[in-house]
Amino acid sequence: MLTRKKARKRRAQLIFKQTALHENNCQGCVHNGKNVFANCKDCPVLQRLQVIGTELESISKELDSVVQSSKDKGITPTIYKNLVYRGYNDIEISNLADIPIRELNIWKKNIGVTRSTIAN
Numbered sequence: 001m002l003t004r005k006k007a008r009k010r011r012a013q014l015i016f017k018q019t020a021l022h023e024n025n026c027q028g029c030v031h032n033g034k035n036v037f038a039n040c041k042d043c044p045v046l047q048r049l050q051v052i053g054t055e056l057e058s059i060s061k062e063l064d065s066v067v068q069s070s071k072d073k074g075i076t077p078t079i080y081k082n083l084v085y086r087g088y089n090d091i092e093i094s095n096l097a098d099i100p101i102r103e104l105n106i107w108k109k110n111i112g113v114t115r116s117t118i119a120n
Contacts, residue, residue, distance in 0.1 A: 005087045
């Protein structure tokens with residue numbers, strides 16, 4: 001299961017790798033700066049950059065699916081617990097649920113959900 005913390009860490013690793021590939025290979029390339037990628041289509045560096053880009057997109061899509069499901073269903077104790085587990089704070093959760101933070105706090109108080117009860 002992908003948590004926000006793991007996603008952030010993996011994204012940072014991929015972006016670092018992507019930047020290093022570009023700086024070490026593309027900046028000195030004769031095709032760099034021409035905005036013509038036709039010459040790059042068979043380049044192994046471009047293929048590696050595309051693989052990294054695909055992985056970055058998949059991370060975003062996986063996290064977006066969590067966000068969308070919480071918007072579609074509204075906030076429930078289960079969704080709230082899952083989002084907290086994934087590293088979201090209450091402000092982010094209220095934004096995802098499209099409710100004011102005050103409403104989220106009232107909802108939590110009414111149903112007896114707190115971060116300490118979630119940890120148990």
